[in-house]
Amino acid sequence: MFRSSDRQNKPQEQKFQMNRRKFLKAGVASALTAGMVGAMRTLPVSAAEAVASTGSSGSVNGARSKLHPKVDYGGASVRFVENNDQWLGTSQIVGTVNRTHEAEQGFNLALRGKLSSEAQVAMYHYNFVMKHPFDGALGIFSNYVSAENIVGGTPNQEKLPIPDPEQMSQNIKDTAYFLRADEVGIGKMPEYAYYSHKAPFSHEELIRDDISHSTPVTEKLPYVIVVMVDQHLETMLASTGYDGISSAQSMRGYHATAVISVILAQYIRNLGYNARAHHFANYAAAMPPVTIAAGLGELSRTGDCTVHPRLGYRHKVAAVTTDLPLLPDKPIDFGLQDFCRVCKKCADNCPSEAITHDTDMVEYNGYLRWNSDMKKCAEFRLTNSEGSSCGRCMKVCPWNSKEESWFHSAGIWIGSKGETSSRLLKQIDDMFGYGDEIIEKYKWWLEWPERYTLPKHL
Ligand code: SF4
Numbered sequence: 433m434f435r436s437s438d439r440q441n442k443p444q445e446q447k448f449q450m451n452r453r454k455f456l457k458a459g460v461a462s463a464l465t466a467g468m469v470g471a472m473r474t475l476p477v478s479a480a481e482a483v484a485s486t487g488s489s490g491s492v493n494g495a496r497s498k499l500h501p502k503v504d505y506g507g508a509s510v511r512f513v514e515n516n517d518q519w520l521g522t523s524q525i526v527g528t529v530n531r532t533h534e535a536e537q538g539f540n541l542a543l544r545g546k547l548s549s550e551a552q553v554a555m556y557h558y559n560f561v562m563k564h565p566f567d568g569a570l571g572i573f574s575n576y577v578s579a580e581n582i583v584g585g586t587p588n589q590e591k592l593p594i595p596d597p598e599q600m601s602q603n604i605k606d607t608a609y610f611l612r613a614d615e616v617g618i619g620k621m622p623e624y625a626y627y628s629h630k631a632p633f634s635h636e637e638l639i640r641d642d643i644s645h646s647t648p649v650t651e652k653l654p655y656v657i658v659v660m661v662d663q664h665l666e667t668m669l670a671s672t673g674y675d676g677i678s679s680a681q682s683m684r685g686y687h688a689t690a691v692i693s694v695i696l697a698q699y700i701r702n703l704g705y706n707a708r709a710h711h712f713a714n715y716a717a718a719m720p721p722v723t724i725a726a727g728l729g730e731l732s733r734t735g736d737c738t739v740h741p742r743l744g745y746r747h748k749v750a751a752v753t754t755d756l757p758l759l760p761d762k763p764i765d766f767g768l769q770d771f772c773r774v775c776k777k778c779a780d781n782c783p784s785e786a787i788t789h790d791t792d793m794v795e796y797n798g799y800l801r802w803n804s805d806m807k808k809c810a811e812f813r814l815t816n817s818e819g820s821s822c823g824r825c826m827k828v829c830p831w832n833s834k835e836e837s838w839f840h841s842a843g844i845w846i847g848s849k850g851e852t853s854s855r856l857l858k859q860i861d862d863m864f865g866y867g868d869e870i871i872e873k874y875k876w877w878l879e880w881p882e883r884y885t886l887p888k889h890l
């Protein structure tokens with residue numbers, strides 16, 4: 433386990449950065465040194481084809497947006513897979529997947545006193561105390577989009593006829609991009625993604641561990657639209673992953689997707705169809721399964737977060753469930769399961785040791801996943817005394833996109849080609865110091881370390 437002081441080795445980070453820039457200039461010669469081109473020769477198509485293929489595989493899935501006709505997978509080789517009784521994308525279903533109670537989610541467990549007493553106090557104050565000047569109820573945590581009559585509502589009585597679901601899907605994707613989504617996908621809604629119950633809104637009841645006023649979730653709509661927003665590359669490059677900006681980075685994505693989702697849901701209701709937005713301040717469904725269903729990621733080593741082929745963990749999503757006639761996309765397979773088996777960078781770097789180093793997955797609630805302990809993650813994010821929350825796994829994951837270059841696109845393509853090539857990409861990623869670097873020139877936010885220790889009492 434390390435703390436941030438172990439990660440502030442600036443001279444070494446600058447050396448790596450220098451090497452990478454020289455490498456990118458020198459190009460092929462350095463690539464030969466790394467064995468990369470040699471590896472490419474053993475693979476079915478050339479590196480040039482790999483780079484050229486960026487996004488092309490997206491053209492056969494679902495409906496294409498006019499504004500984003502090519503899906504940007506960052507160079508990954510992507511194939512489309514199933515959402516059925518045996519599989520959700522690349523996650524294998526081996527039994528009955530039970531719907532979960534929102535009160536079992538990490539931060540609610542903290543509030544209910546199921547983690548440490550420190551975490552309970554921290555969670556209680558999280559929304560009210562300004563850990564970072566950007567945080568706090570009047571800062572980036574504002575949840576003005578949470579009300580039930582904003583996330584949902586009654587559809588217009590007059591229904592617009594939709595003779596062509598594919599064209600409607602294109603329109604929905606264009607609308608989401610117009611509203612500034614970075615990625616959008618449409619999935620068949622997995623029923624088990626809905627929570628069984630919503631937790632009580634009252635913090636006081638949760639602190640007493642009284643969940644008797646939980647609300648059963650009865651909605652059952654056939655489609656889910658998922659909107660994704662990048663958490664910002666340059667900020668991530670300048671951050672340790674758990675300093676003063678980490679919470680705000682996350683909330684940036686949450687807010688942006690929340691606003692898109694409530695507008696999109698209202699637009700659909702105006703067309704005469706049911707639609708409910710699900711976002712950070714009011715979910716009735718868990719986001720990882722819907723993200724997979726909509727073709728925007730695979731389940732990762734953390735056990736309950738998804739990785740996108742271009743953005744890695746560096747994204748947030750919100751969703752809209754609906755009965756608007758749509759043409760769903762299929763889940764994607766870009767080789768993450770093989771990659772996670774050999775990579776383990778997030779496990780090596782997790783400050784709370786929440787992420788497992790296991791080689792194999794385990795059965796959990798009727799499906800296979802990595803045996804990571806997200807309670808430890810919630811505990812660390814709440815009690816982090818070196819910043820506000822944490823996104824260290826996001827920073828170090830090789831799928832977290834870097835500077836745009838042929839080298840990076842080709843590397844991502846190699847990484848999506850199975851276990852042997854995954855090992856190679858991971859070695860290249862380590863060799864060039866990706867994930868370890870702190871690029872000072874991009875740092876723009878204030879640090880206020882005196883605020884990082886929260887009150888000791890409720
Ligand atoms: S966010 Fe959680 S899982 Fe990821 S590195 Fe931090 S503590 Fe570990």
Ligand code: SF4
Binds near residue numbers: 732739771773830831
């Ligand atoms: S850091 Fe490596 S092991 Fe962890 S999620 Fe990313 S690819 Fe998988």
